[in-house]
Structures are given as structure tokens and as C-alpha cells.
Amino acid sequence: MGKPTGFLDFKRETSETVRPKVRIKNFNEFHVPLSREKQRLQGARCMACGVPFCQSGMMIGGMASGCPLQNLIPEWNDLVYTGSWEQAYHRLAKTNCFPEFTARVCPALCEAACTCNLNGEPVATKENEWAIIENAFEMGLVVPNPPKVRTGKKVAVVGSGPAGLAAAVQLNKRGHKVTVFERNDRIGGLLRYGIPNMKLDKSIIDRRIAIMEAEGIEFAANTNIGEDIKANALLKDYDRVILACGASNPRDINVPGRDSKGIYFAVDFLKATTKSLLDSNFADQNFVSAKGKKVMVIGGGDTGNDCVGTAIRLGAASVIQLEMMPKAPDTRTADNPWPEWPKICKTDYGQEEAIEVYGHDPRVYQTTVTEFAANKKGEVCQAKIVKLESKKDEKTGRMMMVPVEGTQETVNVDLVFIAAGFLGAQKYVTDAFKVELDGRTNVATQPEQYQTSVKHVFTAGDMHRGQSLVVWAIREGREAARAVDESLMGYTNL
Numbered sequence: 001m002g003k004p005t006g007f008l009d010f011k012r013e014t015s016e017t018v019r020p021k022v023r024i025k026n027f028n029e030f031h032v033p034l035s036r037e038k039q040r041l042q043g044a045r046c047m048a049c050g051v052p053f054c055q056s057g058m059m060i061g062g063m064a065s066g067c068p069l070q071n072l073i074p075e076w077n078d079l080v081y082t083g084s085w086e087q088a089y090h091r092l093a094k095t096n097c098f099p100e101f102t103a104r105v106c107p108a109l110c111e112a113a114c115t116c117n118l119n120g121e122p123v124a125t126k127e128n129e130w131a132i133i134e135n136a137f138e139m140g141l142v143v144p145n146p147p148k149v150r151t152g153k154k155v156a157v158v159g160s161g162p163a164g165l166a167a168a169v170q171l172n173k174r175g176h177k178v179t180v181f182e183r184n185d186r187i188g189g190l191l192r193y194g195i196p197n198m199k200l201d202k203s204i205i206d207r208r209i210a211i212m213e214a215e216g217i218e219f220a221a222n223t224n225i226g227e228d229i230k231a232n233a234l235l236k237d238y239d240r241v242i243l244a245c246g247a248s249n250p251r252d253i254n255v256p257g258r259d260s261k262g263i264y265f266a267v268d269f270l271k272a273t274t275k276s277l278l279d280s281n282f283a284d285q286n287f288v289s290a291k292g293k294k295v296m297v298i299g300g301g302d303t304g305n306d307c308v309g310t311a312i313r314l315g316a317a318s319v320i321q322l323e324m325m326p327k328a329p330d331t332r333t334a335d336n337p338w339p340e341w342p343k344i345c346k347t348d349y350g351q352e353e354a355i356e357v358y359g360h361d362p363r364v365y366q367t368t369v370t371e372f373a374a375n376k377k378g379e380v381c382q383a384k385i386v387k388l389e390s391k392k393d394e395k396t397g398r399m400m401m402v403p404v405e406g407t408q409e410t411v412n413v414d415l416v417f418i419a420a421g422f423l424g425a426q427k428y429v430t431d432a433f434k435v436e437l438d439g440r441t442n443v444a445t446q447p448e449q450y451q452t453s454v455k456h457v458f459t460a461g462d463m464h465r466g467q468s469l470v471v472w473a474i475r476e477g478r479e480a481a482r483a484v485d486e487s488l489m490g491y492t493n494l
Ligand SMILES: Cc1cc2nc3c(=O)[nH]c(=O)nc-3n(C[C@H](O)[C@H](O)[C@H](O)COP(=O)(O)OP(=O)(O)OC[C@H]3O[C@@H](n4cnc5c(N)ncnc54)[C@H](O)[C@@H]3O)c2cc1C
Pocket: 105, 106, 107, 158, 159, 160, 161, 162, 163, 164, 181, 182, 183, 184, 188, 189, 190, 191, 194, 195, 196, 199, 223, 224, 225, 226, 244, 245, 246, 247, 267, 270, 302, 303, 306, 429, 460, 461, 462, 463, 467, 468, 469, 470, 471, 473
């Protein structure tokens, strides 16, 4: 540990953000990192705990606590403090294939579990990670490192999200020939066409893909497995297949008027926006214009927040965001102690922007839609909403959110984005490979395993564990690669 009293001597300090009214004028990232010197002092705040909860990645109270990648956090916090940037990079790269993604988009389970968070401010681990990896790129340390020996084995990875990319990196490192198939025109999965550019600039993905290509990984974009290439053909051509297709079935809102024009699934809206930005800087007009529109976002989670931030940047006149559940408390409750993941109310960047632009928080809690109305052109123009309360279901004994009589209201809307979650793997792919599913329509495996019910077919990421996080997708991709390597070689050193 660099400085035993660091957490007492230095206050937590994180990057500045560009002010909401300024940053909404474009889709650029808006965090201004600390200087290297200031970041070093943040490294000094780490106590190198005997039991470092930050890197535990354990399930506590049904939720993950600490880093699922078991990043060697106390080690590299110390190396940040001593300014040993090169060593810090090598320690970080041992457990995380893509720190430049997690340093931008991870909710930082490590910080929530940090001992300093028990009665003070956690170590700024996420931004230490950012500094390490961006310094490493600047210093020219992140360079292609192709394997010296090839095994002659071929692996097909279906899906180029973080799970598929992590599996590809690991298997290529072992000398297997890896091809990543992606049905979209660009590589990256939801990193590319889900998470908006202001959270993860797409040049950051391109930079990594270029390194992977130089290491010998092949990418086949615009290739839909199950349609353009049949499952049997893939299994014939490759020794192993990893299905990492994500959980792309959006949950719908089945109410009267749902088929009106102007009602979109969140990811379709976000994808069109990013694609138009990347293709033509919006000149092609191939996106859903929110300019001057009254926008309703259904779903109070992170995807909903991304819709809020995107709609504001596209010039929405107003934005409301409906959330079925009550507002979470501002601080931990007694039954949600450290180091559990804190179930508290978080005001994310989109909501911050809405507060500054429209003067109020866009979130409306304990509320849902019961009906949409359309104008003569079939365009959505109104939504009927109702308040909800929590009641016990007499039959099952479970708590349910049910409508409160007499609270119906009608609001005017021009655009609606449904961000109500995802419902497992898409049927055409799972049918094509004939893999068994679990009760939640994710691809089934034994617990903590990645082999599916079909010989030589493995799975990883959201398609396996259900809608989750980038950090979990990277972990699953790395572990699936281990399983594939072991099945090919009889042992694994991954
Ligand atoms: C809007 C949004 C914002 C998010 N923000 C965050 C965030 O800030 N932080 C965070 O940690 N997590 C976030 N997540 C969750 C995170 O993006 C996912 O958990 C993660 O991307 C899952 O990775 P994956 O590799 O399993 O699947 P995906 O990223 O979904 O990638 C799967 C890929 O497979 C492709 N594919 C599917 N079927 C086929 C086929 N048959 N043939 C070829 N290709 C196919 C798909 O086109 C897709 O590109 C967000 C999710 C959404 C929707």
C-alpha cells in the first residue's frame, strides 16, 4: 500500500463533467479526466484491505458485490499512486480484456463494495481504471500481440457484443483461429448500437477491433447466423461454436393503441440514432427525429435514461419517464447494508440533463400506461396513464403493482419509447442450433458452465445469463473461452 493514511489525507475526487446545457448540443463523451497527478492521489486512497471486497465479485443478498472480473484492484490502485503506469496496465490487462469499455460504462460494483464506502467515500477505482488504460494507449503499450503458434482449431463466435469479443480475444491468444459473426453492419453488439455515443464514443470500439484484427481475429459483419449461414454449415466448418447473441427480445407494452405510429422499442431508437451519427453525422435523416416532440419513455432503468439523454440531444420539447416501482430511498436502508449493492435512487446523466433543460426530474414513479390514442394519420397523440400501488396477490402471496382507482390521467405525447427490459434469447437462433432453454428463455447450461445441450455449442453473455452488464458479458466470454479451450485441447491455461 503506497500511503497508509491516503484515505484520510485525500478526498475522493472524480472527473469534471461538461455542464448539461452545453453537452446536450452534441453526442460527444462529456467527462474531463483528472490530471495524472491528481489521479495518483486517488490511487493513494486505497487501503489494500486484507479482505478486498472491491474485487470479490460475490453474490450477496441475491446481487453481485464487487468486481465480477476479480480485477486486481488494490494492486493497481497502488501502482497508480506510485506512478507505475506500465505495470498497472499489465496487472489490469490480466483480468479485463476491455478496460476502456468498463471504465466508461460500468456501474462500478467495485466502488459500491469498497471498504471506504462503509462510512465514507469509496476509492475512485473506475476512474483509476480509465487513467490506466488511456495512459497505456497513449504510451503505445496496447499493441497487437498475435499468438506465436496456431493450433489448427477453428472457433466460430456468433455475436460481436462484449461477451463474443472477450471470448474471441482469449481463444485467439491460445492459437485457435477465431471468426466473429455479426448480423449488424458494424461490430460491437450493444456497445455499438445500444449504449449511446456520449457514454461510449464509438471510436473506442474501432480502436480495439483494429488491434484484434491485427492479432488474427476475423470479423464477418452483415452475416446473420441461422439465416445467411445455416447452423449445420457453421458446425461443419468450425470445431466449436459460441453463441453470444445477447438477450434481444424487448418486453412489449400490450395495451390498446400500441400499433399507433411513433411508438418504438428503445434499442431501435438508440440504434437508428447511432447509425445515422456514424454513417453521415445525421445528414441521411435515417433516425427518429424527436425535434419539438413531446416524448414519453416507458421504463425507469438505464436504457430509459439513455432514451431521455438521446431525445434531449435530438431537440425534444419535453420528456417524461414512467417507472412502475416506487422511488428508491436516497441512502441505504438497514436491510441493505454494505457491501451489498446499494438499492438507492440514482440520478443518471439523462435525468440530470432533463432537470437542467426542462426544470424538473422527468421520472414519474408508480405509474404505467393503459392505452394509447392516435390522430387521423394513425400517429400516437395521447397516452392514458394510471398510478400503481403495491398489493399482495391473494392467490400467490406475492406483492404486485396494481392500478389505483380514480387516478387515471391523459397526457399528450408525440413519441413513445418502450424501455421495459428484455425477455431472453431470440427464437430463430436457438431453434436453428436446437439448444435447450431455461425457464427465462435464456440458453440453458449447468450452473457456472457454458456447454449447451448440443455438442460443440457453447454460450455466453446476456444470451446465457439474461439481460445484464458489460462487465458480466466480458466475464462470461472469458469463461466460455476457457471451457471451449479445455474441450479442444483437454486442458486450458486461459
Ligand atoms: C440501451 C442499453 C444501454 C446499456 N447500458 C449499459 C451500461 O451503461 N453499462 C453496462 O454495463 N451495461 C449496459 N447495458 C447492458 C449491456 O450492453 C449488455 O449486458 C451487454 O452488451 C451484453 O453483451 P453480449 O455480448 O452478451 O450481447 P450484445 O451486446 O447484445 O451483443 C450480441 C450481438 O449478437 C448479434 N447477433 C444476435 N443474433 C445473431 C445472429 N443470429 N447472427 C449474427 N449476429 C447475431 C447482435 O446483433 C448483437 O450485436 C445496456 C444495454 C442497453 C440495451
